[in-house]
Amino acid sequence: MSFDLVLFGGTGDLAWRKLMPALFQAFRHGTLPADGRIIGVARDDLSDSQYRALIRTRFDEVELAKRPSPEEFDRFAALLHFLRMDLSQPQDYERLAAQLRERNADTVVMYLATAPSLFTVACEQLAAAGLNTANTRLVLEKPLGHDLASNRAINETVRSVLAEKQIFRIDHYLGKPSVQNLFALRFGNALFEPLWRRETIANIQITIAEDLGVEKRGAFYDSTGALRDMVQNHALQLLCAVAMEPPINSHADDIRDEKLKVLRSLRPWTAQALGQDVIRGQYMSGRMEGEIVSGYRDEPGVNPESTTETFVALRTEIANWRWAGVPFYIRTGKRLAGRDARIVVNFRPVPHAIFHSPAGAANQLAIHLQPKDGLELHLLAQAQDQRHSKAAAQSLTPVHLDLDFDKRFGSERVGAYERLLLDVIDGRLNLFVRSDEQEEAWRWVEPIMEFWRNEPSGPRPYAAGTWGPSAASAMIARDGHCWSEEC
Numbered sequence: 001m002s003f004d005l006v007l008f009g010g011t012g013d014l015a016w017r018k019l020m021p022a023l024f025q026a027f028r029h030g031t032l033p034a035d036g037r038i039i040g041v042a043r044d045d046l047s048d049s050q051y052r053a054l055i056r057t058r059f060d061e062v063e064l065a066k067r068p069s070p071e072e073f074d075r076f077a078a079l080l081h082f083l084r085m086d087l088s089q090p091q092d093y094e095r096l097a098a099q100l101r102e103r104n105a106d107t108v109v110m111y112l113a114t115a116p117s118l119f120t121v122a123c124e125q126l127a128a129a130g131l132n133t134a135n136t137r138l139v140l141e142k143p144l145g146h147d148l149a150s151n152r153a154i155n156e157t158v159r160s161v162l163a164e165k166q167i168f169r170i171d172h173y174l175g176k177p178s179v180q181n182l183f184a185l186r187f188g189n190a191l192f193e194p195l196w197r198r199e200t201i202a203n204i205q206i207t208i209a210e211d212l213g214v215e216k217r218g219a220f221y222d223s224t225g226a227l228r229d230m231v232q233n234h235a236l237q238l239l240c241a242v243a244m245e246p247p248i249n250s251h252a253d254d255i256r257d258e259k260l261k262v263l264r265s266l267r268p269w270t271a272q273a274l275g276q277d278v279i280r281g282q283y284m285s286g287r288m289e290g291e292i293v294s295g296y297r298d299e300p301g302v303n304p305e306s307t308t309e310t311f312v313a314l315r316t317e318i319a320n321w322r323w324a325g326v327p328f329y330i331r332t333g334k335r336l337a338g339r340d341a342r343i344v345v346n347f348r349p350v351p352h353a354i355f356h357s358p359a360g361a362a363n364q365l366a367i368h369l370q371p372k373d374g375l376e377l378h379l380l381a382q383a384q385d386q387r388h389s390k391a392a393a394q395s396l397t398p399v400h401l402d403l404d405f406d407k408r409f410g411s412e413r414v415g416a417y418e419r420l421l422l423d424v425i426d427g428r429l430n431l432f433v434r435s436d437e438q439e440e441a442w443r444w445v446e447p448i449m450e451f452w453r454n455e456p457s458g459p460r461p462y463a464a465g466t467w468g469p470s471a472a473s474a475m476i477a478r479d480g481h482c483w484s485e486e487c
């Protein structure tokens with residue numbers, strides 16, 4: 001199968017950091033179809049060989065094990081081409097069309113790794129140049145808009161030129177191996193299904209913590225914030241994966257129908273819930289690994305009086321038979337105590353205790369997404385070395401079963417972008433987000449945005465290197481629960 005992958009934003013941050021390394025890995029693993037071209041598109045004035053040379057230097061920033069040897073790079077570089085384009089100029093699309101006609105590949109992937117403000121014009125111009133044929137696939141990077149109206153406007157334009165099955169909206173969290181494993185755990189094993197409900201589960205916590213700050217993306221982040229950057233997409237997709245009903249099969253639309261139902265069942269916000277169940281924070285200077293790091297407002301590109309949130313913690317519920325009354329807590333932030341993404345399912349304690357257990361001890365399933373990728377099942381057991389003491393015989397101690405997927409399957413597994421890029425080339429939509437899911441997610445976060453706009457107190461400060469504002473702990477403590485690292 002032949003393909004042309006046109007990478008709009010071909011000299012941008014995403015192309016360097018994620019897409020090129022992922023394409024190279026697929027090339028190295030022999031999974032990238034051999035008959036392919038990758039055409040970087042940007043406004044820079046570069047020849048193919050200059051573009052290849054640029055990419056070669058950027059690979060020096062990639063971790064050693066994923067860096068090509070000179071020979072490997074030369075073979076990979078043969079796929080790389082460059083086209084200078086100004087996305088507002090119709091004649092530039094004609095030049096692209098001419099370049100694509102040279103080969104007439106089986107599949108043409110248009111990957112818009114550009115500022116979202118260019119999505120609409122790029123789609124209109126691609127169509128005007130006749131580049132929206134049946135073999136075209138369009139990949140849209142998040143953020144797709146900044147609210148429901150802008151998201152709808154983009155989706156309407158895109159759908160006016162391409163069929164929904166040609167549109168691949170990326171949420172790279174869905175490509176993470178641990179998220180695939182969550183689907184496998186839930187729908188490939190019978191063990192947990194009878195327990196996966198309100199009668200047995202006390203609460204579910206979704207944490208996506210980052211130790212990094214906003215790095216070089218200060219200006220972008222300052223107009224975005226954690227709610228739009230992480231909650232509206234990654235965190236809600238994880239929530240869908242954990243809460244959805246088993247789909248009738250593994251077809252993309254059957255999976256997406258079930259995710260959509262979860263989003264539609266999220267409890268609507270009331271004024272009271274907005275006031276007490278959503279906490280926003282912003283990082284101040286703090287100490288991380290022994291070094292003092294800057295506060296958010298001192299980061300390059302950030303307004304020194306910014307009220308943008310770098311942390312969100314919230315509590316919600318899912319109004320359906322399976323989940324009614326079970327709190328779902330979502331928490332994400334930058335410059336937190338560590339890089340740690342996990343979903344923790346806390347089961348209810350036994351209904352009648354005949355042993356002494358540590359206070360609050362109950363079963364817990366922790367699904368680790370990163371940096372570790374695995375499952376931990378927390379149980380209670382009797383410590384064998386104390387079996388002669390009567391008191392000890394009646395006491396339980398926490399133990400856990402630990403399944404480390406990196407050890408089990410090797411850490412060289414297919415990364416999120418590698419997986420998703422191959423899926424686009426193959427036309428598999430399972431791990432991509434449908435427009436109605438996105439719209440529903442925007443509809444649900446909009447009242448929070450609106451509430452914050454009218455709330456003068458702004459985000460709560462937290463020191464870099466901590467777990468965020470203490471109000472996030474107070475919020476969960478109100479329900480008699482605690483974040484998993486606090487219990």
Ligand code: BG6
Nearest residue numbers: 142172173210229230234341370
């Ligand atoms: C991106 C956000 O979508 O996800 C970034 O825009 C964030 O702000 C990143 O850092 C996190 O992804 P990962 O895979 O490193 O957890």
